[in-house]
Amino acid sequence: MLGHVVKSSLIEPDGGVLIDLIVKENEKDLKFLEAEKMMKIGLKKIDLEWVHVISEGWASPLKGFMRENEYLQTLHFNSLRIDNGSVVNMSLPIVLDIDDETKENIGSANDVALVGPDQTIVAILRSIEIYKHNKEERIARTWGTTAPGLPYVEEVITPAGNWLIGGDLEVLSPIKYNDGLDHYRLSPKQLREEFDRRQADAVFAFQLRNPVHNGHALLMNDTRKRLLDMGYKNPILLLHPLGGYTKADDVPLDVRMEQHSKVLEDGVLDPETTIVSIFPSPMHYAGPTEVQWHAKARINAGANFYIVGRDPAGMGHPTEKRDLYDPDHGKKVLSMAPGLEKLNILPFRVAAYDTVAKKMAFFDPSRAKDFLFISGTKMRTYARTGESPPNGFMCPGGWDVLVNYYASLQAEEATPAAVSA
């Protein structure tokens, strides 16, 4: 493993340069005036999340919503060949849809203005290209199924227009959500600066969309130990919860962020060597295809180690009683993915509740009966019913956040609509 030790703390962003598509402050007014005269396209909430993602360089070297050549390479190869001949990973189509009428209205315009859900102009899309949105093919090639009930498909793709519009983005102002969490939303550039400031010589990223339990903490802490053993002096953990669209039964972002804070306050993770930040991407739940995106984006933010567990970005099959993806395919696909060769993939052993040691521990198959697996669903059931999970499953401060969240949900459900309206 020592052979993997790299000298520089951070890997270069994909394509060599981190894309920054936010226009300079002194050009903003001029661009705004220009945009006002353009044909306007309305962005949905998720579209705006993608504008955010693209604008800060998470998808570098992508300069905007995909044109057809990028879209086709993504669907067929999960990667893009760039001008210098090298290959970068790109597994999810990052696209903007329009309907027939909008296409008609755009006519032969070269540039269009993108308008946020609050009706303000957010960005200009330059040198546009409009091409067919074959939803069936997009779904089949991205998810490996066309079964009804995929959250992103039902929320985003099914209601989408029959055309996709690609082009180069110029974003007029950094995207803000004003939800009290914007200070957590560090861009790849800001994260790289923070890693430099802390003199990190290794950055290991942990993607999550769930509360942190002690099993997660175990493997993050264990990873740090492994990196120290490998010779790194100052490995920094990027605890990087996904902040964009998630399915309805996932724990909402604000609750998760509060829970993550408690985990650091309770000392389960060390604040000195941990950076908590929000990854602004929406969630596809596309398993092995999506985990590549999760890893690629973190390269652009400066990570050189990526922790991957069982069934990353997976979910249950929407119509059959089984996991949608083979739980091992995520890490296998990740380890072979074009453009991710420079990232060190750290697969981890499964952690479960050890009923003898009364704590979360790496599963030991020689005494399998001592271990209790607590799934996300099981955890949510505990929190919802007010039942306590086994002692040592999660720090008490973090657990209270979840219990309070589910109690507030039940209170809401119990409140007659007429009163709450």
Added chain:
Amino acid sequence: MLGHVVKSSLIEPDGGVLIDLIVKENEKDLKFLEAEKMMKIGLKKIDLEWVHVISEGWASPLKGFMRENEYLQTLHFNSLRIDNGSVVNMSLPIVLDIDDETKENIGSANDVALVGPDQTIVAILRSIEIYKHNKEERIARTWGTTAPGLPYVEEVITPAGNWLIGGDLEVLSPIKYNDGLDHYRLSPKQLREEFDRRQADAVFAFQLRNPVHNGHALLMNDTRKRLLDMGYKNPILLLHPLGGYTKADDVPLDVRMEQHSKVLEDGVLDPETTIVSIFPSPMHYAGPTEVQWHAKARINAGANFYIVGRDPAGMGHPTEKRDLYDPDHGKKVLSMAPGLEKLNILPFRVAAYDTVAKKMAFFDPSRAKDFLFISGTKMRTYARTGESPPNGFMCPGGWDVLVNYYASLQAEEATPAAVSA
């Protein structure tokens, strides 16, 4: 275009060396005795076609049916990273399925024997690996749809077992069909030798599964002219009909081979600069995914130019009234496909029947109304009803072959089953 001229006549096979998996004559008896003691797996007709394909190196550097790491790279990336770090194209899963009972019977064996439909031992599969056959995911990622009615899916995948078995192939004897066409079945090695013998300095391959009409001939002859203009002295056409599984309403191989012979006899194509040979692969009808396989296999046979037209390897959507694939996606995907950079892709203009010139000609949009498009379906309808196509659509000798074929079909249909049995 002159920049494309290459010095050596043939491109290296994928991976540098052409795989030859047929055991040496002097080892054959020993291997046979060894195989007799192994657990035996029955091959279906299509499996045997794949054994043929793999054994001769069409799929080089693949050394046998895919193990899971190759299968996953194929599904997700349409390419394989090989030991020397380079990337070869591999867009179709080349896999062998087994059912639960067979898996049980294999147990922990390392090697198995493969038995042909005629019950003779065909090959040994060494260092086997058995893994799950997720049919839904395979279909979705290969075809970009899971709609019922895909010919290869219905014929091969739906009835297949729930497991795939990969390993290294040792084929005991070259695969022969004894259908009077084996002399057309040149291996990649034989083709390369033939190109050398003819001192070809460019080889342009034309994949087809239909009779050759004068529109096809026009573009093959036009390609030759273009290659001469580019500075090549002796471009050779590889007319390379697909010989494996095709769907029921395609014209059968023996009829097509007879038709192709007539086209050469009638001088529509020049026998001096044309090699007619059979490509032993089965047909997937998987459009942009499959056209990569068609091109990649021809690299291994020594082609350095590949002709690609409208909607290669495409078909109608099985349940909707449209083409399954965007007719332009095939050539776009081919031009961007990883591992195919060394192949020169030659997209061609659409040929149609020019009712003024009374011949097949490149479509001229400025006088669109003069052109008649004759689809494969339309052509088959002409031949079936005995109606003549417009003069100049196909050489008379070739056309007679088709008319006779459809007449024989009708005669068969008209014969009561009791008599024909």
